[in-house]
Amino acid sequence: xxxxxxxxxxPSAAALLLSGAxxxxxxxxxxxxKPCGTDQAMREALGAGYDQWWxxxxxxxxxxxxxxxxxxxxxxxxxxxxxxxVVHIIHTNGNDNISDAQxxxxxxxxxxxxxxxxxxxxxxxxxxxxxxxxxxxxxRLARLDPQGNCTTGITRHVSNLTNSAGxxxxxxxxxxxxxxxxxxxxxxxxxxxxxxxxxxxxxxxxPSQEGIVILNDYFGSIGxxxxxxxxxxxxxxxxxxxxxxxxxWGRTNTPGLSTNCSDDDGITDTPNTVGYSxxxxxxxxxxxxxxxxxxxxxxxxxxxxxxxxxTQGQATVMNRGIVSAFACRTLLGSAANATATGTATGQVIAxxxxxxxxxxxxxxxxxxxxxVCTGDSVRFRGEAYNLAPGETVSxxxxxxxxxxxxxxxxxxTVTYPTPGLYNVILAATSAGGTxxxxxxxxxxxxSTTGGLTTPSVETFDNPQFPLNPADPLKNWDVVxxxxxxxxxxxxxxxxxxxxxGSVRLRLPSTVIDREYDLVSPNIVLATSIQRxxxxxxxxxxxxxxxxxxxxxxxxxxDCGRSWITRGSSAIRSATQLATGPTSGxxxxxxxxxxxxxxMLISSGTLAAGSHVMVRFRVxxxxxxxxxxxxxxxxxPIPTGxxxxxxxxxxxxxxxxxxxxxxxxxxxxxxxxxxxATLRVYDAAGRLLGxxxxxxxxxxxxxxxxxxxxxxxxxRGGVYVVELTTADGFRLTQRALVY
Numbered sequence: 001x002x003x004x005x006x007x008x009x010x011p012s013a014a015a016l017l018l019s020g021a022x023x024x025x026x027x028x029x030x031x032x033x034k035p036c037g038t039d040q041a042m043r044e045a046l047g048a049g050y051d052q053w054w055x056x057x058x059x060x061x062x063x064x065x066x067x068x069x070x071x072x073x074x075x076x077x078x079x080x081x082x083x084x085x086v087v088h089i090i091h092t093n094g095n096d097n098i099s100d101a102q103x104x105x106x107x108x109x110x111x112x113x114x115x116x117x118x119x120x121x122x123x124x125x126x127x128x129x130x131x132x133x134x135x136x137x138x139x140r141l142a143r144l145d146p147q148g149n150c151t152t153g154i155t156r157h158v159s160n161l162t163n164s165a166g167x168x169x170x171x172x173x174x175x176x177x178x179x180x181x182x183x184x185x186x187x188x189x190x191x192x193x194x195x196x197x198x199x200x201x202x203x204x205x206x207p208s209q210e211g212i213v214i215l216n217d218y219f220g221s222i223g224x225x226x227x228x229x230x231x232x233x234x235x236x237x238x239x240x241x242x243x244x245x246x247x248x249w250g251r252t253n254t255p256g257l258s259t260n261c262s263d264d265d266g267i268t269d270t271p272n273t274v275g276y277s278x279x280x281x282x283x284x285x286x287x288x289x290x291x292x293x294x295x296x297x298x299x300x301x302x303x304x305x306x307x308x309x310x311t312q313g314q315a316t317v318m319n320r321g322i323v324s325a326f327a328c329r330t331l332l333g334s335a336a337n338a339t340a341t342g343t344a345t346g347q348v349i350a351x352x353x354x355x356x357x358x359x360x361x362x363x364x365x366x367x368x369x370x371x372v373c374t375g376d377s378v379r380f381r382g383e384a385y386n387l388a389p390g391e392t393v394s395x396x397x398x399x400x401x402x403x404x405x406x407x408x409x410x411x412x413t414v415t416y417p418t419p420g421l422y423n424v425i426l427a428a429t430s431a432g433g434t435x436x437x438x439x440x441x442x443x444x445x446x447s448t449t450g451g452l453t454t455p456s457v458e459t460f461d462n463p464q465f466p467l468n469p470a471d472p473l474k475n476w477d478v479v480x481x482x483x484x485x486x487x488x489x490x491x492x493x494x495x496x497x498x499x500x501g502s503v504r505l506r507l508p509s510t511v512i513d514r515e516y517d518l519v520s521p522n523i524v525l526a527t528s529i530q531r532x533x534x535x536x537x538x539x540x541x542x543x544x545x546x547x548x549x550x551x552x553x554x555x556x557x558d559c560g561r562s563w564i565t566r567g568s569s570a571i572r573s574a575t576q577l578a579t580g581p582t583s584g585x586x587x588x589x590x591x592x593x594x595x596x597x598x599m600l601i602s603s604g605t606l607a608a609g610s611h612v613m614v615r616f617r618v619x620x621x622x623x624x625x626x627x628x629x630x631x632x633x634x635x636p637i638p639t640g641x642x643x644x645x646x647x648x649x650x651x652x653x654x655x656x657x658x659x660x661x662x663x664x665x666x667x668x669x670x671x672x673x674x675x676a677t678l679r680v681y682d683a684a685g686r687l688l689g690x691x692x693x694x695x696x697x698x699x700x701x702x703x704x705x706x707x708x709x710x711x712x713x714x715r716g717g718v719y720v721v722e723l724t725t726a727d728g729f730r731l732t733q734r735a736l737v738y
Contacts, residue, residue: 033230033278034215035303037195038241039253045205053204054251060325061244061266065313068320075116075134076319081333083322084142084341085183088155088175089216090162092366093359096189098216098223100389103141103154103187106220106235110139113236113300113310114318120229120308124298125282131269131296133315137322137333139183139239143342143349146178150342150352150432152386158366162189164513165213176208180331181341183242184211185235187219192513195253196234199241202326210328212238230278233307237300240310243318244326248295248302249275255303261287269313271295273302280306351432354384354393358426358437361411368479370443371519371560371613377415378443384428384435391430398425402443419447419473441481446559447473448611451522454529457631458520461499465491479517489518495627497537497594502629507549508586510620518618522559522611523633531665532601533656534614535632539589540624541580547623549574553599556613563615570599574623576716576738587624594629595738598656601633651731652723654707658736664707668694668723680711680735681720688712688719707735 043050070076085107091097112118116134124132141153157175161168165188170176176184191197197214216224218234225231248270249255250263255275264272271292276284281304286292297304299311310318317325322333331337338344360370361379370378384393397407401422402414416422422443427436450473452458458476462468466476466489478489487509493501505516525532534553542549551572554563565571580593601612612633618626636655653667668676678692689711694703711719714737723731 034196035253037193037198039251040193041198042200042204058266061317064317064320064325065268068316075136076316081137081322082338082343083137083139083183083333084343085139085185086142086153086177087185087187088157090157090159090169090186090188092160092162093158094366095224096162096216100154102220102223105222107139107141109220109232110236110239118308124308127294128296131311133310133312135315135318137319140343142182150349152352156385160515161513164190164192166192168513179207179210181337186213187216188213189216191215197238199238201241202244202321203328212242214238230305233300240301244321245301245314245317247275248299249273267313269311275302276304278303278305280304352386353432354428354430354435355386356426356428356435356437357383358424358439369477371446372416373446373448373559374419375417377413379411379413381411382426384430387430393428393430396427416443416445419445446522448522451524453524454526455632455634457523457633459499460503460629461501463491465503474521477519488516495589497629502627504625504627505618506625507620507623508543510622512620512622514620516618518616520614522613525606525608525610528605528608529635530605531603531635532606532633533598533636534601535598537594537629538597539579539594539627540577541587542574542578542582543584543624545582547574548621549623550619551577552617554615555601560613566600589627596658652733654721654733654735658738665704666707666721668703675726677724678710679722683718
């Protein structure tokens with residue numbers, strides 16, 4: 001709402017009320033925009049107390065503006081406030097590891113917006129130009145970390161949590177600096193809620209939650225960010241929340257609702273508005289009863305897609321909030337804190353010690369272990385962070401077991417001729433000194449002739465799992481690496497389908513959204529196998545109905561360099577995994593709570609001597625305990641009709657059986673030519689899908705169709721598959737889907 005004293009200062013209505021065409025400036029719609037998640041985050045954090053908190057917060061906003069009133073057009077009184085920023089880049093060693101330059105760009109844009117220097121402000125319509133605010137705040141990347149060490153204010157952390165980020169990334173080691181002294185920013189690939197970014201309004205949550213989580217393509221205007229005005233201003237938008245500003249329409253993440261006119265953002269010079277979504281129409285009216293003609297769609301705190309300004313009232317709230325109004329922010333902008341964080345004007349900081357990092361190029365570069373076959377090569381890349389712009393750096397490598405054994409190239413290529421597990425060592429040197437990093441066991445070179453053999457692969461009866469001292473080529477990998485006090489896949493003698501043990505993952509003790517891998521050595525085929533399947537047994541219980549643990553099974557034919565996941569049939573949801581009742585008690589399966597499971601390895605034929613690896617990857621939601629046992633690789637396809645069966649009228653085979661969601665083949669062999677018809681019925685006798693005609697052009701010839709192609713998608717249950725031959729012979733078989 002525009003205050004009366006401000007209305008008196010505006011030029012005459014005749015000068016302002018330009019033609020409709022001039023006022024109806026618009027920006028192109030933003031492609032596939034994502035919303036802000038701040039209100040959702042606040043509601044989840046405060047729960048039932050949110051409405052009461054909001055009422056008190058709006059009164060606090062009113063008090064700030066009343067006590068800090070100033071002449072229109074002037075910035076808040078006092079020296080420019082310095083806000084130290086630390087940017088934590090959460091990545092998987094791919095393009096999500098954004099450049100320092102993109103970080104600098106995002107800070108530049110934010111400073112322009114907060115200091116009334118934004119070039120886009122020239123597009124603000126005349127009606128709102130007199131209200132453009134200058135918060136008199138400058139954001140600077142920290143130059144000293146909480147321990148007083150030199151820093152560039154940018155940290156980097158390799159974690160798959162970047163793909164489903166939220167509060168979880170704030171708990172990564174070293175990825176949260178003292179929240180009272182630094183604005184913490186976590187830049188990620190994907191936010192689990194679907195938001196582009198989110199923050200918390202001041203003092204609404206505890207210090208451990210303070211800060212901004214934002215997508216890397218909504219951070220700045222270069223690198224991963226597409227350069228759109230909306231995306232480029234998303235970080236200033238979230239900083240606005242962090243410093244106290246609600247959305248222009250009030251306390252929701254959803255613009256355009258008529259009920260938004262019943263609320264307000266508590267800022268006196270922003271018109272009451274419903275808010276607008278990603279299309280900029282500057283003719284958009286204010287809410288009925290508001291003295292303003294138009295909504296301020298060009299406000300950074302709107303979604304209209306053309307953000308270009310804060311108002312003076314918004315600038316006052318953010319500035320005064322740091323100075324005195326928000327107790328949790330007052331240390332942030334103080335002169336003492338600027339000195340402590342190395343951001344004070346004129347402060348001299350010696351060159352920083354570099355931070356060395358290494359990774360493999362391509363393939364599975366984001367994986368903690370690089371797996372290759374004997375004789376294969378790995379291309380490495382060295383990086384050094386914590387450097388000033390333009391600072392030079394040199395690299396020195398050591399590759400035990402590799403050829404060459406040393407290198408000074410930034411991107412050396414190394415060949416590994418002998419099976420084994422090898423370290424990689426990198427030293428990076430700059431003006432600030434030398435930093436070294438050792439990646440222990442980073443390269444695993446796999447034998448293509450030794451390892452496990454078919455058909456029986458693994459019974460998990462070895463208490464020294466994952467190691468096999470008798471034959472290291474049969475060692476398994478578990479990720480994260482197991483050890484005293486850590487949680488990963490482990491041997492247990494508490495449950496087994498046969499023999500003395502199995503392997504388990506104690507999910508209640510794991511980290512939510514973290515991936516836990518169980519990776520086999522090479523499985524070498526003793527004989528040729530047509531359409532090989534992996535068979536195994538599992539047992540699992542959910543801790544509660546909300547658990548969403550997930551297991552994905554993948555195979556590799558190149559020693560783990562690349563992995564193949566065969567669609568949805570290789571993924572088990574918590575519901576599909578469950579074999580025991582939901583319970584908060586630690587799950588230990590009885591004999592009846594083990595289930596046979598299977599997955600297609602290859603739809604073709606693998607020759608004798610071929611090798612394949614299997615990876616079980618569980619994404620944790622901290623459910624109950626998961627067990628695996630008795631791995632077997634074989635073909636379920638019958639070898640053919642025996643001589644005394646050649647004259648039989650038909651044969652029907654379903655494999656694998658049980659199956660997941662209809663991922664099974666129905667194999668038909670008949671003793672007559674012509675056609676046969678397949679039908680699938682549910683347990684109540686209802687025909688599912690459609691009858692499928694199967695040609696049988698020769699006696700004894702086998703024909704395959706998928707169960708799904710006959711019945712469509714199937715839920716868990718028992719089904720009857722019926723085969724009727726051309727001469728009326730009928731044969732049935734049950735199929736179990738789980």
